[in-house]
Every structure is written in C-alpha cells, then in structure tokens.
Amino acid sequence: MSGKLSTHVLDTVNGCPARNMQIDLSTIADDGQKNLLKTLYTNQDGRTDELLLNETEIKAGIYEICFYVSDYFxxxxxxxxxxxxxTTVPVRFGIADESDRYHVPLLVSPWAYSTYRGS
Structure with missing residues (x-):
C-alpha cells in the first residue's frame, strides 16, 4: 500500500462541501518550528485536487494542517x-507509518469544528 495524506472539508452550517478554502500544510520540527510545505485550496467537493502528501512526499513526523475558516465563511x-x-483551525498530528493512508477531514462552522483520522 502506498502512503498518502488527504483532507476533506465540510461546511456544517450550509450542509455542503467547503469550496475554495485555503489550506496550509507544514511540518513541525522537534523544536516546534513550522516549515510550510504547500498551500492548497479545496475544490467543489471540499477536497484538494492533489494529495496533501503523495507516496514520494510522505515522511514520518509531526505535521500541521491550517484551515482558513474565517476567510471561507x-x-x-x-x-x-x-x-x-x-479564524484558522490548526490540526497537528503525527504520521508514524509512511506506507499508511492518512485522511484528516474537517467538519466546521464559524463556532465549532470536529476532526478525526479517516480512511
């Protein structure tokens, strides 16, 4: 199985995918320093057109996805x-197995959010 990282954003106020939301993906170093890897935007389905990390990019470590929710709303x-x-929702998580699939969805309103490790 090839490892990958993906996301999906759902707008729980309007009951639809969150279209055109900015997402920043960063690595987090041992000293807490953030290193921006890429900036992507969600498509009509609330997903990104490309994976956050594909099989050649995924590495074990600590990552953060920052979702720009106030700009979206x-x-x-x-x-x-x-x-x-x-304003923004940072989700910090670890990738332990580079061959595994990681999916980090966000269900969001202007006042609350939920996330989990999906498949």
Whole structure:
C-alpha cells in the first residue's frame, strides 16, 4: 500500500462541501518550528485536487494542517462578529507509518469544528 495524506472539508452550517478554502500544510520540527510545505485550496467537493502528501512526499513526523475558516465563511457572505470566533483551525498530528493512508477531514462552522483520522 502506498502512503498518502488527504483532507476533506465540510461546511456544517450550509450542509455542503467547503469550496475554495485555503489550506496550509507544514511540518513541525522537534523544536516546534513550522516549515510550510504547500498551500492548497479545496475544490467543489471540499477536497484538494492533489494529495496533501503523495507516496514520494510522505515522511514520518509531526505535521500541521491550517484551515482558513474565517476567510471561507466571509467569502460565503456569513454575518459574523468581529473578530471572528474561529479564524484558522490548526490540526497537528503525527504520521508514524509512511506506507499508511492518512485522511484528516474537517467538519466546521464559524463556532465549532470536529476532526478525526479517516480512511
């Protein structure tokens, strides 16, 4: 099995995929330093057109996906207080097995979110 990392974002307020949300993927060094690997945007299905990490890119280590939720909800025309309750949602996690598949979905509203390790 080839390892990979993917994501999927669902807008729980509007009951639809979160389209055109910015996502930053970074590695986290032992000293806590973040190193931005790439910036992607979700497509019409709330997924990225390319994998966050493909089989040649995936390495064991600590990663962080940063989801730009306030920008997304502003682009949808949501009436939100300033400052927004949630601005970005960072999800920090470890990859232990480079040959495994990792999927990190985000279910999000302007006030709450949930994530888990999917398949």
């Amino acid at each position: 502003a682009s949808c025309g949501a009436s939100l207080p300033q400052p927004n309750f949630l």
